[in-house]
Amino acid sequence: MTRDMTSVPRRALGRTGWRVSPLGLGCASYWAKPRFAEAKARAVLAAALESGITVLDTGASYAHGHAERRLGRLLRELGADPGALLIGTKAGTVADARGRLGKDFRPATVTAQVEGSLRALGLERLPLLQLHGPEPKDLTDDLRTALDRLRAEGKVDLLGLNGFAPVIRHAIGLTPFDVLMPFLSVLDPGTRPLVAAAHDAGQGVLVAGPLARMAFAPPLALWLTRPSGLWYLARAMRHGPGPMLRAQRLRPALRAEGWTPAGLAMAWVLEQPGVDCAVFGTTRPGHIADLAVAASRRLPDAVRTAVARVHDRAPANARA
Ligand SMILES: NC(=O)c1ccc[n+]([C@@H]2O[C@H](COP(=O)([O-])OP(=O)(O)OC[C@H]3O[C@@H](n4cnc5c(N)ncnc54)[C@H](OP(=O)(O)O)[C@@H]3O)[C@@H](O)[C@H]2O)c1
Numbered sequence: 001m002t003r004d005m006t007s008v009p010r011r012a013l014g015r016t017g018w019r020v021s022p023l024g025l026g027c028a029s030y031w032a033k034p035r036f037a038e039a040k041a042r043a044v045l046a047a048a049l050e051s052g053i054t055v056l057d058t059g060a061s062y063a064h065g066h067a068e069r070r071l072g073r074l075l076r077e078l079g080a081d082p083g084a085l086l087i088g089t090k091a092g093t094v095a096d097a098r099g100r101l102g103k104d105f106r107p108a109t110v111t112a113q114v115e116g117s118l119r120a121l122g123l124e125r126l127p128l129l130q131l132h133g134p135e136p137k138d139l140t141d142d143l144r145t146a147l148d149r150l151r152a153e154g155k156v157d158l159l160g161l162n163g164f165a166p167v168i169r170h171a172i173g174l175t176p177f178d179v180l181m182p183f184l185s186v187l188d189p190g191t192r193p194l195v196a197a198a199h200d201a202g203q204g205v206l207v208a209g210p211l212a213r214m215a216f217a218p219p220l221a222l223w224l225t226r227p228s229g230l231w232y233l234a235r236a237m238r239h240g241p242g243p244m245l246r247a248q249r250l251r252p253a254l255r256a257e258g259w260t261p262a263g264l265a266m267a268w269v270l271e272q273p274g275v276d277c278a279v280f281g282t283t284r285p286g287h288i289a290d291l292a293v294a295a296s297r298r299l300p301d302a303v304r305t306a307v308a309r310v311h312d313r314a315p316a317n318a319r320a
Contacts, residue, residue, distance in 0.1 A: 008052070008296045011276045013086070014204030016158055016178050020086055022270050022295045024055030024206060024279035029235075030228040031283055032058070032067030038074075040283065045074050047285035051292040055086045055206065057181075057279045059132055060113045060120075061093035061101060068120035076122060088128035088179075088206070089117045090162060092138075105131060105138040107146030114155055125154055130181060131161040136170035147176050162208055168194045173201035180205055184275070186254070186268045187212035187246055189311055199274030210269040210278035211262055212247060228283045246314070253306035262287070263294035264303050271299050 010019035025048040030036050048056075058067045068089060075082060091113035094104045110131070117126060129150065131138070139161075150156045160179030161171055168182045168191065180198045182191040184207045195205050224230065236244065254261040269278045282288060 015202040021054040026281035027058040027071045029281040032063035059090035072121040090132035092132045126156045128158040129156040185212035195274040207278045267299040
């Protein structure tokens with residue numbers, strides 16, 4: 001069975017003219033942290049490129065700028081051709097004097113962040129710039145004009161935004177956004193109609209959090225023995241026990257011979273209408289191989305049925 005995606009068809013990213021791999025690597029989270037050894041981060045990125053991944057997602061604020069600098073540095077070290085990659089970064093999250101993160105979507109801030117991202121990544125043009133978690137009210141005419149200007153100046157190619165359902169709904173068909181990045185996973189399937197509507201409007205759809213963060217990771221005991229596991233666990237618990245309990249209910253549905261639960265969770269996301277690429281995070285090359293296999297296979301019918309049964313029993317707020 002193929003361990004990479006070179007034989008898996010690229011997907012059209014909406015009407016942008018780009019064709020992308022169905023999987024994208026999140027150069028974020030624990031991967032981006034200085035305490036995650038550079039050699040390990042390099043091995044993960046190398047495995048992603050070798051497996052045929054062409055989408056790399058990062059952000060100006062990730063690991064206080066370390067993510068972009070690491071990504072730029074490692075791509076150069078690995079001799080990657082940036083022209084063949086959709087490198088996406090994000091603007092709009094800023095740190096205050098104490099390092100606490102907040103949102104700032106004023107045109108001057110976003111423009112300054114773009115200049116910083118170009119320097120950090122070592123690029124002359126950002127293939128994709130996304131707004132990082134705006135509210136609908138943040139998408140002012142001034143901001144949209146500033147984004148158009150950045151494109152006209154040749155500093156960015158595609159424009160997009162990442163966020164929760166209200167802003168994704170607001171941005172469907174809205175210029176200048178070529179790409180939208182909602183959260184979607186087997187655990188949180190509620191954005192499916194928005195994904196389909198964005199696709200119908202000609203926008204590309206990159207999915208964030210397709211593995212529901214760490215919900216389908218190996219047993220808890222394993223997580224407690226690894227620094228990255230502890231970090232992911234602490235982050236997951238910030239949302240309370242709800243997602244973990246829902247994951248518990250889904251776990252029996254995500255079983256099939258020759259598949260891992262994470263592979264099934266990924267295959268489920270990739271077959272949702274309108275999804276062009278699912279961007280996942282990992283600290284292990286072996287997990288990339290697992291997901292690359294999943295991306296090259298069809299979700300077993302029995303799993304689709306079992307997942308749908310769990311979704312049908314879920315409270316309405318988990319579905320809409
Ligand atoms: N979360 C956000 O707020 C946000 C916002 C905007 C964009 N994004 C983008 O979305 C990306 C993905 O989001 P995310 O990292 O929060 O969540 P995710 O991709 O849904 O889940 C990541 C978790 O899944 C585990 N994992 C990965 N592959 C696995 C496999 N084959 N088997 C078992 N476990 C596996 C990882 O652990 P291991 O390290 O052990 O593999 C990690 O704990 C981010 O990297 C970022 O680029 C996220």
